[in-house]
Amino acid sequence: MAKAIAKIDHFNLAAGRVLARKYEVISLLGGGWEGEVYLVREVATGIERTAKLFFPQRNLRDKAVKFYAKKLHKLRHCPIVIQYSAQDQITVKGIPVTLLISEYVEGELLSQFVARQPGKRLQPYQALHVLHALACGMEAVHRIGEYHGDLHTDNIILQRYGLGFDMKLVDLFQSPSSKRTAIQDDTVEMVRIFHEILGGQKHYAKQSRAVKDIINGQKRSLILKKFRSAAQLREYIETMQW
Ligand SMILES: Nc1ncnc2c1ncn2[C@@H]1O[C@H](COP(=O)(O)OP(=O)(O)O)[C@@H](O)[C@H]1O
Ligand SMILES: [Mg+2]
CATH class of the missing domain: 1.10.510.10 (Transferase(Phosphotransferase) domain 1)
Incomplete structure (x- = not known):
């Protein structure tokens, strides 16, 4: 029998939670179909970044994250597109979740x-x-x-x-x-x-x-x-x- 796909509809991360020992959650910026986006602070540098957490059911075999990361990298010289910085893994309610770190845009x-x-x-x-x-x-x-x-x-x-x-x-x-x-x-x-x-x-x-x-x-x-x-x-x- 095929393994059931782990489904998450909300992450609801609290401010102060540290992701992958590197990024401290400041606040929720938005959310939608693919996942939730948080304003985070890189612990080592204090620099603000954006972390997009993908719902596992929207990101089978990390397809969505890989597509997004590679595309942002390819478009890194296009000033209208946000800059990619890194990706990482965390566990939410026992389920592996991938997050994508990019620049934070104030506006x-x-x-x-x-x-x-x-x-x-x-x-x-x-x-x-x-x-x-x-x-x-x-x-x-x-x-x-x-x-x-x-x-x-x-x-x-x-x-x-x-x-x-x-x-x-x-x-x-x-x-x-x-x-x-x-x-x-x-x-x-x-x-x-x-x-x-x-x-x-x-x-x-x-x-x-x-x-x-x-x-x-x-x-x-x-x-x-x-x-x-x-x-x-x-x-x-x-x-x-x-
Ligand atoms: N780099 C960013 N800087 C600031 N806000 C962002 C950034 N990325 C996303 N957001 C906010 O989070 C919301 C959801 O992010 P988005 O990448 O559009 O995900 P979704 O797939 O959920 O629509 C955006 O509409 C925006 O308000
Ligand atoms: Mg959107």
């Missing part, structure tokens, strides 16, 4: 930033700046033939905003599609994020021609006809008439 999720704006949406020109920053960052990823795989407003951390936006991306995901399709998916997702932060469908009809010419009614084929990758989206934004 606010794009979803939270949008939620506290008047009307819970951004002004068009501000949204265009977000899209531009995202496209510039993703251009470097697509240029080396890679993709993010799970672009949405909870995976984008805003570090600074002013005239423009500085951001980091977390949570890369393994797409079952070809790399070419995954790069196209990223591009469609960037446009979908632009649509969402502008207030979504409820406000679409009232948007300007310039905005609609980017969103294209969210139709994948129309979007991809105009922008096949982040580079084309970036070039378009930089040369369009507002």
Whole structure:
């Protein structure tokens, strides 16, 4: 009979707990489908880091961790992507759990930033700046033939905003599609994020021609006809008439 897969839905690590004798838990940063993410302090140096603990059922034979670690390493020269630092093993309730250590990004999720704006949406020109920053960052990823795989407003951390936006991306995901399709998916997702932060469908009809010419009614084929990758989206934004 096949061995039952050990399942964990919550880690609920208390502040002060030390992981793998190296990382002290400070607080929970977030959690989702794959696992939970904690702000930790590297005991030896006092440096703050992020520890992502994978639920065993989402990480069979460490597949998810290995994918994430290798991908972050491959993208280490892409400034929009968080930096990988290490992986380690711990035991939770007697079950082996792998954790992935990466840099800690101080900032606010794009979803939270949008939620506290008047009307819970951004002004068009501000949204265009977000899209531009995202496209510039993703251009470097697509240029080396890679993709993010799970672009949405909870995976984008805003570090600074002013005239423009500085951001980091977390949570890369393994797409079952070809790399070419995954790069196209990223591009469609960037446009979908632009649509969402502008207030979504409820406000679409009232948007300007310039905005609609980017969103294209969210139709994948129309979007991809105009922008096949982040580079084309970036070039378009930089040369369009507002
Ligand atoms: N490097 C990081 N720095 C700061 N916060 C992070 C970092 N990585 C993740 N987070 C926070 O933790 C949440 C969950 O992490 P994520 O990697 O997206 O995992 P999940 O698979 O659970 O969505 C993110 O939405 C973000 O709020
Ligand atoms: Mg996420």
